[in-house]
Amino acid sequence: GQSLEQPSEVTAVEGAIVQINCTYQTSGFYGLSWYQQHDGGAPTFLSYNGLDGLEETGRFSSFLSRSDSYGYLLLQELQMKDSASYFCAVRSGSGGSYIPTFGRGTSLIVHP
Amino acid sequence: NAGVTQTPKFQVLKTGQSMTLQCAQDMNHNSMYWYRQDPGMGLRLIYYSASEGTTDKGEVPNGYNVSRLNKREFSLRLESAAPSQTSVYFCASRDREIYTEAFFGQGTRLTVV
Numbered sequence: 001g002q003s004l005e006q007p008s009e010v011t012a013v014e015g016a017i018v019q020i021n022c023t024y025q026t027s028g029f030y031g032l033s034w035y036q037q038h039d040g041g042a043p044t045f046l047s048y049n050g051l052d053g054l055e056e057t058g059r060f061s062s063f064l065s066r067s068d069s070y071g072y073l074l075l076q077e078l079q080m081k082d083s084a085s086y087f088c089a090v091r092s093g094s095g096g097s098y099i100p101t102f103g104r105g106t107s108l109i110v111h112p
Numbered sequence: 113n114a115g116v117t118q119t120p121k122f123q124v125l126k127t128g129q130s131m132t133l134q135c136a137q138d139m140n141h142n143s144m145y146w147y148r149q150d151p152g153m154g155l156r157l158i159y160y161s162a163s164e165g166t167t168d169k170g171e172v173p174n175g176y177n178v179s180r181l182n183k184r185e186f187s188l189r190l191e192s193a194a195p196s197q198t199s200v201y202f203c204a205s206r207d208r209e210i211y212t213e214a215f216f217g218q219g220t221r222l223t224v225v
């Protein structure tokens with residue numbers, strides 16, 4: 001089966017850098033994705049890592065180490081609007097099926 | 113481009129009542145999913161449809177049924193609602209050829225009293 005572990009809550013101040021970690025166990029790995037969800041809203045896709053290394057998209061970066069079954073999301077120059085929940089996700093399913101499977105989410109609280 | 117549309121947005125049911133949550137996507141995606149989200153539990157898969165004409169159980173299917181009406185629409189039915197089904201329900205879709213991103217509807221907030 002699949003399991004993902006991420007911290008339940010992280011706090012930081014505006015302008016700072018924060019890292020949200022995710023460790024996973026999965027049979028057959030096809031990459032790690034990250035989603036953001038604001039209170040009352042829908043999850044929205046942020047980034048994907050299929051290979052080891054760092055992917056950068058503006059203030060957000062995501063890292064993957066397949067040998068360590070570990071990844072993280074790095075948020076720089078934090079803004080108040082970054083306060084949200086962040087979910088890591090892997091593929092589950094076999095053959096042609098693809099089921100996004102999510103961790104329990106990390107609540108990021110950004111303080112002024 | 114509307115993306116994924118869910119109706120209704122809010123619903124209150126009495127225990128034992130039935131209802132159907134509707135989901136439609138206009139992105140020509142093959143795969144569609146129903147998740148429920150409870151505090152501290154993340155998103156848990158109820159049912160999914162890899163393609164038109166197929167449906168399969170996810171992690172928490174008990175008490176639910178689904179219908180993939182056509183390529184656009186994927187509905188979730190609660191035959192006899194229970195308080196344990198109070199949750200926020202999200203429909204999502206994905207392009208079969210793109211393995212990275214799922215698109216979510218705005219959710220249905222369901223309360224069973």
